[in-house]
Amino acid sequence: MNYEKTTYYVSVKHNLIQETPHESVEFVVRLSEDELTRLRDLLNDVAKSDKYAFRRTFVPYKSADHDDAAKQFDDRTIELYSFLYEHGDENSRKLINDMNIIDKMNDTGYDHPGYAGSPTNKPPEN
Numbered sequence: 001m002n003y004e005k006t007t008y009y010v011s012v013k014h015n016l017i018q019e020t021p022h023e024s025v026e027f028v029v030r031l032s033e034d035e036l037t038r039l040r041d042l043l044n045d046v047a048k049s050d051k052y053a054f055r056r057t058f059v060p061y062k063s064a065d066h067d068d069a070a071k072q073f074d075d076r077t078i079e080l081y082s083f084l085y086e087h088g089d090e091n092s093r094k095l096i097n098d099m100n101i102i103d104k105m106n107d108t109g110y111d112h113p114g115y116a117g118s119p120t121n122k123p124p125e126n
Contacts, residue, residue, distance in 0.1 A: 005030040008039075010084065015043050027084050027092040035087060042080040049076045078102055 009018045009025040016024065017039060031039060078101075085096045096102065 003032050005032055006036075008036065010039070010043075012043070012046070012080065012084075015047055017043070026095065028089045029084060029087040029092065030089070031087055039083060039087075042076070042083055046076045046080050 006019065008029050008031055009021050010016065010027040010029055011018075011022075011024045012026055014024050016022075017036070018025070021028075029039070081096055081099075081101050085093050085102070088096070
């Protein structure tokens with residue numbers, strides 16, 4: 001196994017991993033070959049779950065919080081951004097913190113007063 005780390009420039013929006021900086025780059029990470037493979041898998045998983053969630057949006061009378069496609073997309077996205085945070089440079093970590101994406105996606109909003117006693121929504125997961 002090769003544990004030597006290489007700097008990569010990542011665009012989640014464009015599903016790109018490059019070895020040279022580019023204007024579409026959002027994150028800078030240092031990865032071994034195994035970690036690079038993991039990042040590629042995570043990006044592909046997010047893209048697949050995004051397509052699945054998009055197809056599910058056209059199902060009538062299906063609440064988003066009763067749809068596994070939305071949960072799958074959220075889970076994959078959190079996993080991707082957590083990975084980028086763990087391996088990212090200082091600017092990448094700051095951007096992820098500023099986006100508040102990990103905390104925001106983990107917050108279901110079920111504690112919001114509008115959810116109290118609603119029969120059409122799932123209860124909070126513990």
